Amino acid sequence: MAAIETDGLAKRYGSVAAVERLDLTVEAGTIYGFLGPNGAGKTTTMRLLTGLTRPSDGTATVAGVDVRDRDRLGERIGYVPDAPPLYEKLTAREQLSAIADVRGLDPDRARERVEALFDRFGLAAADDRIESYSKGMKQKTSVIQAIVHEPDVLFLDEPTSGLDPNAARTLKAVLTELRDEGTAVFLSTHVLSVVDELADTVGLLSDGRLLAEDDPERLVADRDGDTLEDAFVELTNDADLSARLRESP
Numbered sequence: 439m440a441a442i443e444t445d446g447l448a449k450r451y452g453s454v455a456a457v458e459r460l461d462l463t464v465e466a467g468t469i470y471g472f473l474g475p476n477g478a479g480k481t482t483t484m485r486l487l488t489g490l491t492r493p494s495d496g497t498a499t500v501a502g503v504d505v506r507d508r509d510r511l512g513e514r515i516g517y518v519p520d521a522p523p524l525y526e527k528l529t530a531r532e533q534l535s536a537i538a539d540v541r542g543l544d545p546d547r548a549r550e551r552v553e554a555l556f557d558r559f560g561l562a563a564a565d566d567r568i569e570s571y572s573k574g575m576k577q578k579t580s581v582i583q584a585i586v587h588e589p590d591v592l593f594l595d596e597p598t599s600g601l602d603p604n605a606a607r608t609l610k611a612v613l614t615e616l617r618d619e620g621t622a623v624f625l626s627t628h629v630l631s632v633v634d635e636l637a638d639t640v641g642l643l644s645d646g647r648l649l650a651e652d653d654p655e656r657l658v659a660d661r662d663g664d665t666l667e668d669a670f671v672e673l674t675n676d677a678d679l680s681a682r683l684r685e686s687p
């Protein structure tokens with residue numbers, strides 16, 4: 439069973455088709471780099487796959503759970519959204535302990551894991567209120583929150599945003615380790631070097647549709663340019679390809 443499986447997944451907002459007939463398969467133990475221009479539908483897809491918004495059409499399972507079953511889904515996934523929902527009046531330690539409690543983790547084991555992650559990410563001010571944190575410190579807290587319960591599938595929307603180079607490097611190492619332990623990592627970013635470095639598969643979304651999907655090297659090798667950026671620009675400006683996809687059933 440794949441870690442993420444969608445069949446004809448779609449989301450419409452009035453007349454706007456944010457995601458259209460999306461068929462995705464992401465295997466356990468792989469990193470999927472989800473790319474696309476602004477407004478392509480990446481965040482909407484993540485919200486669909488994490489149960490935060492309901493599909494207009496189609497089906498999706500994540501870790502074998504139907505995305506409409508939000509309660510069961512929450513135990514199996516982690517999500518680092520674009521704007522992390524943190525309780526500003528709590529300290530990071532309090533926030534993490536509350537989350538571990540909600541997820542039913544053994545308190546001693548959770549404390550140990552949280553301490554190790556604070557150390558790993560160099561989050562020194564774990565006992566200060568989150569409202570006093572910089573953007574990067576909030577991002578680190580959000581990442582730790584998403585992985586504290588060792589989810590089967592981890593979703594990240596622009597995860598390196600606000601992180602300094604040391605923290606970004608730590609995050610990349612952590613994601614690689616999680617992948618090697620069998621976690622499926624679904625990652626959306628405009629920082630193509632992150633995808634180039636980490637992703638086993640790249641999916642390129644445009645106007646709510648998947649334009650291309652391949653391993654990063656093949657995606658580049660099959661086109662005129664030399665880099666993932668070249669392939670991104672070529673594919674997203676290919677009017678014929680977009681028209682063909684729009685017309686396909």
Ligand SMILES: Nc1ncnc2c1ncn2[C@@H]1O[C@H](COP(=O)(O)OP(=O)(O)OP(=O)(O)O)[C@@H](O)[C@H]1O
Nearest residue numbers: 451454455456474475476477478479480481482483
């Ligand atoms: N709640 C909403 N109500 C109405 N339209 C929405 C809503 N959320 C997203 N959209 C529309 O759906 C489309 C896809 O938006 P989405 O945020 O998923 O794109 P994105 O690929 O994540 O973009 P970016 O790279 O800029 O973050 C856009 O046209 C957007 O305006």
